[in-house]
Structure formats: C-alpha cells, structure tokens
Amino acid sequence: MSEGNKPSIEEILATCRRLDQGRKSGARPAESPQPKAEISSPAAPELAAAEAAQPVKESQPQPAAVERRPASQMSVEEVLAAARRKPGQAAATGGAQKPAEAKAAPAKTGAQMSVEEVLAAARRGAAAAKPAESPAAKAPQKTAAAAAEAKPAAPERKTVPVPADTASILAAARAAAKPGPISKAEAAARAKAAPAEPAKPKALSMPERPAYLQPRPKPEPAGPSRRSFFGALVGVIFGSSLAVGFASLFVTNLLWLLGLARFMFPNILTEPPTVFKVGYPDDYAPGQVETRFVAQFGVWIVRYEYQGQPQIFALRTVCTHLGCTPNWLEAEQKFKCPCHGSGFYKDGINFEGPAPRPLERYAIRIAEDGQLEVDKSRRFQEELGQWKDPASFVPV
Amino acid sequence: MHGHNEALFLEEISSFLGLYYLFLAALNAGAAFYLWRRGRGIRLIGPIRSFHCWLLLALLFTMIAPLAFSGDPQVMRWISLPPSVRDFIDWLMGPVVYSVGTVAVLTVLFVGRRFFVKPTVAWLMLNGALLFMGLAMTDPDFADIVRKPDNVPIVGLIYLLGYFTWLGAYLAVENDKRIQQGLPPKEKELDEKVLVWPDLVYTELICMIAVTALLFVWAICIKAPLEEPASAVKTPNPSKAPWYFLGLQEMLVYYDPWMAGVVLPSLIIFGLMAIPYLDFNKKGNGYYTIDERKFSYIVFQFGFIVLWVTLIVLGTFLRGPNWNFFGPFETWDPHKVEALNNVDLSEFFWVRWLQRARPRPPEDAGMLIKVGVILIRELPGILLLIGYFAITPAAMVVWSRFFRELFKKMGLFRYMTMMFLLQVMLLLPVKMVCRWSFNLKYFIAIPEWMLNF
Numbered sequence: 001m002s003e004g005n006k007p008s009i010e011e012i013l014a015t016c017r018r019l020d021q022g023r024k025s026g027a028r029p030a031e032s033p034q035p036k037a038e039i040s041s042p043a044a045p046e047l048a049a050a051e052a053a054q055p056v057k058e059s060q061p062q063p064a065a066v067e068r069r070p071a072s073q074m075s076v077e078e079v080l081a082a083a084r085r086k087p088g089q090a091a092a093t094g095g096a097q098k099p100a101e102a103k104a105a106p107a108k109t110g111a112q113m114s115v116e117e118v119l120a121a122a123r124r125g126a127a128a129a130k131p132a133e134s135p136a137a138k139a140p141q142k143t144a145a146a147a148a149e150a151k152p153a154a155p156e157r158k159t160v161p162v163p164a165d166t167a168s169i170l171a172a173a174r175a176a177a178k179p180g181p182i183s184k185a186e187a188a189a190r191a192k193a194a195p196a197e198p199a200k201p202k203a204l205s206m207p208e209r210p211a212y213l214q215p216r217p218k219p220e221p222a223g224p225s226r227r228s229f230f231g232a233l234v235g236v237i238f239g240s241s242l243a244v245g246f247a248s249l250f251v252t253n254l255l256w257l258l259g260l261a262r263f264m265f266p267n268i269l270t271e272p273p274t275v276f277k278v279g280y281p282d283d284y285a286p287g288q289v290e291t292r293f294v295a296q297f298g299v300w301i302v303r304y305e306y307q308g309q310p311q312i313f314a315l316r317t318v319c320t321h322l323g324c325t326p327n328w329l330e331a332e333q334k335f336k337c338p339c340h341g342s343g344f345y346k347d348g349i350n351f352e353g354p355a356p357r358p359l360e361r362y363a364i365r366i367a368e369d370g371q372l373e374v375d376k377s378r379r380f381q382e383e384l385g386q387w388k389d390p391a392s393f394v395p396v
Numbered sequence: 397m398h399g400h401n402e403a404l405f406l407e408e409i410s411s412f413l414g415l416y417y418l419f420l421a422a423l424n425a426g427a428a429f430y431l432w433r434r435g436r437g438i439r440l441i442g443p444i445r446s447f448h449c450w451l452l453l454a455l456l457f458t459m460i461a462p463l464a465f466s467g468d469p470q471v472m473r474w475i476s477l478p479p480s481v482r483d484f485i486d487w488l489m490g491p492v493v494y495s496v497g498t499v500a501v502l503t504v505l506f507v508g509r510r511f512f513v514k515p516t517v518a519w520l521m522l523n524g525a526l527l528f529m530g531l532a533m534t535d536p537d538f539a540d541i542v543r544k545p546d547n548v549p550i551v552g553l554i555y556l557l558g559y560f561t562w563l564g565a566y567l568a569v570e571n572d573k574r575i576q577q578g579l580p581p582k583e584k585e586l587d588e589k590v591l592v593w594p595d596l597v598y599t600e601l602i603c604m605i606a607v608t609a610l611l612f613v614w615a616i617c618i619k620a621p622l623e624e625p626a627s628a629v630k631t632p633n634p635s636k637a638p639w640y641f642l643g644l645q646e647m648l649v650y651y652d653p654w655m656a657g658v659v660l661p662s663l664i665i666f667g668l669m670a671i672p673y674l675d676f677n678k679k680g681n682g683y684y685t686i687d688e689r690k691f692s693y694i695v696f697q698f699g700f701i702v703l704w705v706t707l708i709v710l711g712t713f714l715r716g717p718n719w720n721f722f723g724p725f726e727t728w729d730p731h732k733v734e735a736l737n738n739v740d741l742s743e744f745f746w747v748r749w750l751q752r753a754r755p756r757p758p759e760d761a762g763m764l765i766k767v768g769v770i771l772i773r774e775l776p777g778i779l780l781l782i783g784y785f786a787i788t789p790a791a792m793v794v795w796s797r798f799f800r801e802l803f804k805k806m807g808l809f810r811y812m813t814m815m816f817l818l819q820v821m822l823l824l825p826v827k828m829v830c831r832w833s834f835n836l837k838y839f840i841a842i843p844e845w846m847l848n849f
Contacts, residue, residue, distance in 0.1 A: 341649060
C-alpha cells in the first residue's frame, strides 16, 4: 500500500480552489467537459473525486484508451498512471454503492458544495480506493469493488491502521480543512452525515501464533559453574559485578587525573630563568635602548628618565593592546607595534594607536656583584602608579 | 622594496600582462559573439549595436597585448598609469576619502541602480575595472601587493562580490519593474519544482569538479604564503590576520581589544540572529526585490559591503608596515612617520577646552573617592555615549516619519533593540572618522579598570 497514491492535501486544495474560482466566475473552461458534465450530477463525491484525480492526469497526459489495454502490454509508467487514476474511479463506484453518502449532501449540486464537503468527499474516495491500489497496479481493469472484495484475502498486509469509519474520516478531513468554530448549518450538515454511515467493515484480528514461533523456555543450567562461582564471589565483595565495572572505571580515571596533575609540574623547565643579569649600569649610555635581550628574555633595558629622574628600567616587550611584540625604531625613537600601529615613547608611555596604557616594567635591582638583575616575576604598571616603586627602576 | 630595478620588474611582469590582455580580448570577443548570435545587443547610435563596441574593445586589447608582451620600459610606458594619476589615487586612498568615498560611491550606485544594473553598463564597468588593474600592474608597488599569494583571493573576491551584488540588484530591479506593472515577481511566475536528482545533484557535482580543478591550478601556480618560523618575541611587520578577519583587525585599531575582539563580534552574531525577530516586512520572501525592502537592503549592504568588505580591502591593500596607511602605488617604507598622537575625549574636554589639568584622584584616596574622580574625569564621554544610545532613538521617532512608522509597528522593545544594533553598527565608522580627523582615541578611557570605549 503506497501512501503516495492518495491525493495529497495540496492536490485536493488545488481542486477546491479551481472549483471555487469556477463558481465565482460562473464560466468554466469549455475544454474540460468532465467537470461540466458532473455539475449536474447529484452524486457529489464523484465530482470531487474526479477532480482530485485530475492533477495526476495533468501531470501525465495519456489517452484514456491506455487503461483498456491488458497489463502485460503497458509500460511501468502507464501502469503507475492507471493506478493513480484508480482512486478517482474507485470513489465513483464507491459513491454509487453508498447512496447514504450521496444523501449526506442531498439536494446540492456541485456548484453549491462547500470546500469542506469537497475535501471530505475526496478523502472518502481516497480511503475507499486505498485497499484496491495494490491489486489495481497488477490488473488495472478490475473495478474498485472487486478490489475491495479482494481485501480480506490479504489481511496481513494491512499493517497501517486505516480509519475505515467514514464518519471519523469525514471528521478528520473537516478538522484539517477548517479548524475553529463552525456555523450552525455546517454543524447540522455534519450531524446529518454522521448517522447515515453504512455498517463498519469487520475489524481484523491477529491469527494465533503457530507453535514453532512460541518463545521457548531457556534450559536451566545444570549445577553451579565456575563463572557463577566467581560472579557470586565478586558480588559478595563489591555488591554486584556492575559495581566492579564502575569502580574500576573510577579508579582508572582517578589515575589519569593524577597523572595529568603531575604533568603540570615537570622535573625540568626549559624556559629561561625569570631572574637574570643584564650587565653593569655603566654599560648603558644615557638614552640607550638595549634590544639584546628581546629574543631570549622578552625585555628592553632602557636608560632614560621618568618624570625628570634619570634611571634604568626593564620594559616588557608585550604591547598593551593585544600582545604583539613592538619593534624599537631607532630613527624615530619610539616603540611601534606592527599589528595595530600602537606607538610608545622611549619611556614606555603610549601615545599613538589603540594601546590603552603604557608598556609594563619588570622589577630591576643592583645585585650583590654590582650587576643589574631583572626579575620577571614582578611587574609594574604606570596607570596604577606603580612606576614610583623603587623596585621598578635603578636610579643612575 | 625591490631587489631589482624597474626594467627587470617589467620584464618579469610582461608575460603575465600580455596573457591578461589576451584574456580581456577573448572575454569581449566572446561577449560580442554571444550577443551577435542571439541578436540581443542593444542599439546605440544608428546601426551600431553594443556588440560592435565589445568587438572594438576586443580588438583594442589584442593590440595592447603585444605591447605588454614586449616588456620594454619605453613601450610599457604607454600602457601604464601616468605618475600624476598614481599620486592622485594614492591621495584618494587616504583613510577619510577612502571610507567616506566608498559610502558615497555605493550611494550613487544605489540611487542610480536602474541605470547601473543594465548589462551593457555593467559590462562597461567591468571592462573599466579590469583595464585599470592592467594599467596599474606595471607599477612595482601595486603589483607587489596584488600578486602577494595572500592577497590573490581578495582580488578575486572583489570581482566576485561585484558580480554577485550586480546580479542580485539586476534581478531585484527587474522584479521591481514587474511589481510596478502589477505582475508577480519572476520567481513566483516561474515557480517550477526542480528535482534533487538529477538536476541539483548534477549541478553540485559539476561545481565540485570545477572547483577542485581550480584549486589544482591555483596550488600549482601560486606558492603557499609561508613565513619564517614563529617566534613569541618577533612579530612580522606588518602582521596581518587571515584576509577574512582583516575587518576585525581594522576594528581593533579603533577600539579596546575587549570591545573590538569580544563585544562587537558577539554583537554581530547576535544581531544577525535577531534579524528574523526584528523584521516585520513579509515581502520579498523567495524573490529578489529592493523597492519592497529598501530599509533592510540598505542596512544589510551597509553592514556587509562597507563595514566588512571595504575594511578587508583596506586592511589588505592599504595597510603597510607598522600598520600605517599606504596608497596602492606607495612603497612600503617601514620608517614612514605619521603623526598619530591620539588624544582621549577627556583630554580634549579638560585640557584643550577648559584649559586645566584632568582631575586626578589623590594617591592615598579611598576607593570611593577614586571612583568618583575617575567618573567625573570621563563624564563628557559617558554623557555623550548615553545621549547617543538613549536620545537618538527617541529623537528619530520624533523627527522622522519613517522611524515613527517603524516604532508603531515594532513596539518599544523591538524598536530599541533594532536601534541599539544599528547605532553600534554606525559607531564604528563614526569612530574611524573621528580618529582620522581629530586623532580621537577613546570616548571613555579608564585604563585603571581596563575599560575603554
């Protein structure tokens, strides 16, 4: 049973719109005689179903004579097309077989039908045709009635519960077509339609399972095995074998974590020392910026003045904007960052570009042997007033 | 910048340039042939139709090609831009003229879109752009920037972006014409379903193969832009982000890293996510249109083309060593000195305007006093920004009928959200122009708390 053969909601809607438009304009296209002929017909479902089937026909225009050919002569496409057309035919037959349904819209002609009614009729036609579809693909000449008779022959195919109750289908179609409040007339029409349904088809029950499919009872193990002995032992100690699994998982993860923690404290550090000596104060000429230590230690040693006081200090080679390494431009006497163009004076004060604050200083002092010693573990920021700290410079 | 002299350079570039002009000739000849066969060239004057012009252009390019192939400085002079033009372009590409000029040019293109999207006009503009590039390639500095392996994709991007923007605008203008006449948009009229298999999958397969082939050619022709081994203490000069992030890098020049690196990019993402909730215009769904969605179109194109693409172009071609501005024909001199003595707004206010020192908290003051003094120091910037973000939306509602309509349709919350996003977007070019024209550094500068805006 393929669901695709059912006219989709879009197709039904398209048909309804066409119907509505045709009614509004009052003039139907003359070249479609089929609907025109059926307007006068009192069997409303026929019209709707035929209309619903029409988009399928349009997409695969074929002469009607094809249907009359035996199945063996037809190509796959033709068979398919025929099968698609079947719902329409089946609905037509079904409509004829069920005069009660025709009564549901008693005196109405097609032109007076509401959208919901057309929808419902189309759905009904599709539902009636549904069981017939798979046989129909094999033998397109069969009528839907015959196919419906063949239905009980293949009960095990019917896995999808199809709401066979016409009232429920109608209700579903109406609900889909028009949610929300309905007028009194509509409610009356629905109430009328509901009791006029024919007897429901018998619900099919599942056949008894054959004996060879019944579940076989498992044979009881003969006596205590070794595995069950160990299992019992472990269970006695840890509670259960699952607990063993989780316990071992926990222990393993704990070991991993401990190993990771140990990894953070290596035995040997290959980094340069944070405290290092950079020569004697006399090595530096006034106004000199020493770039020798940049590559290894990331520090400029500068002999310059800050707030009128001559001093030697160690500037950190990290731009305060985004952390690039600025270059010392001897010709311009400034530090210039290549990333965003921040510029710093020789004393480290920012003056151009986006850098928001001056370069930072490292701690510097005169060691016991008279050399300058830089300590990178302490930093001093000018905007916090830390450059006044005597540890941040060596006066000269 | 060059290890070899002018003549050597011209000889080196000549083979490329010759092929380039031949390519242009083939392009125009192809266009002329196509139009002629289809009989679709528009009539210009009398019997002359557009494909005659393209054929003439093809002929012209074919004649230029041997000149370019010669590689002789005397001959090449005829197919180069004169020095005065280069200097003029260098001046034109200064930051203010560049950014304001881009907006102006895009505005002209937008206003006159019905003229500029005409295929003939667009083809002429494409030819103009390609010819300009050919003429400019004889300049060693220009060629250096354009041929840099990093920058080749950006040159491609400029042309691709131009094409796609044109295509979108063309389809939109066509649809707008149809809508004016009461017809449905073209996409709605030809609303055909296309099958995934084979239509879409085949197209994708062909595209995949074509792109792979292109990548092969690219990988063979252009060397990978590898640099020296990385070092924590040595930053290349200039140090450029990947080309697609150059807009962000440019933004970082004007804002604190916190703003430009975290807040603004997040706002871009959140703003894009907010668009469906802010946009109440149901039109333009599934078809190209400009007239029905003018506001959205302008905002998007401003955000994308001006704030993203032109910044990428600026960062690629106009930023040189020490992140200084260089014209496209200017030598990248790492010692170029630019007066960039940036000044905070508080200094403008207290020092230059009130002629007194900025308020400074006493060294030993308590926490509260320090906070108060700092806030007073930055008061002008704080007030300015509060005014910008709080008063402008209300003022726009009062003054502009369009914004009043927006406010009515969107309600307070959605309107304020939209205005905030728009204002943040506008703040970037405003700040850029302030930086370039007044050397304004930050509106609010509180380095004590790492807070700068």
